[in-house]
Amino acid sequence: MIFKRRNRENWRGRFRVWLMPRRNYLRSFRYYWKRVLRLKATPHAIAAGVAAGAFASFTPFMGFHFLLAFVLAWLLAGNMLAAALGTAIGNPLTFPAIWAATLGTGTAILGLGEETAEVAPAKLGSLWQHGEIMALWDPLLKPMVVGGVPLGLAVAVVLYILTRFTVAAFQNRRTHRLAASQSQRRQAASGQSVTGKPELNA
Known part of the structure; x- marks a missing residue:
């Protein structure tokens, strides 16, 4: 298949690229933004998809961001590809800030005390490793949600x-550009058809 890797990367390689893109983060952002602008959908559908993906990135449910983004995009009549691209808001560079902000905000809203700060760093690794998700709900996941x-x-x-x-x-500029290009082609074609007629000898 065209543009498909000859040798498929293993999960370690894919994780390394996700953690540290081959392009730097600024170039990756520009790439994603251009992909968003060039989607063939209405401005509302694209914007709703991006918004759905961004919202999903603020939830602590790692591994389910795409699914949540698709569900929200469907409810908002958004574009699914735009929703997938919108989840790029959550990346290795932004996740630490997102997690800290959501945990701090949730702790303040729920009026939790120091027990959250004590439980999260000390027991997060062991609880997550043993699959004790429910033990993480009250001290960590609930305030983050x-x-x-x-x-x-x-x-x-x-x-x-x-x-x-x-x-x-962007779409308006592209429409005007295409219209101007088509008009120039028609004018060039009409000019060639006029000048290209053979002259009749009297």
Whole structure:
């Protein structure tokens, strides 16, 4: 298949690329943003998809961000590919800040005390390793979910507005550019047809 790797990377290679892209993060962001702009969908669908992906990234459910983004995009009549691209908001560079912000916000909203700060760093690794997810719910996951909802909504709204106006402007420019190009082709074709007629000898 064209553009497919001859030798498929193992999971370690894929994880290394996800953690540290071959391109730097700025170039990766530009690449994703261009992909978003060039999607063939309405500005609302693209913006709703990006917003859904961004909101999903603010939840602590790693491994389910794509699924959550697709469900939200479907509910909002958003574009699924845009939703997948929107989850790039959550990446190795931003996840530490997102997790800290959602945990702090959720702890403040729920009025939790120092027990959360004591349990999370000390027992997170062992509890996660032994699959004791429910033991993580009250001290860690619950405040992250509660804090992630308002923060995710705020970021999603901002990205929706920004993406919708940017995509609309990009599509309008592309439409005018295509119309101008077609007009020039028609004028060139009509000029060739006029000058290309053989002259009749009197």
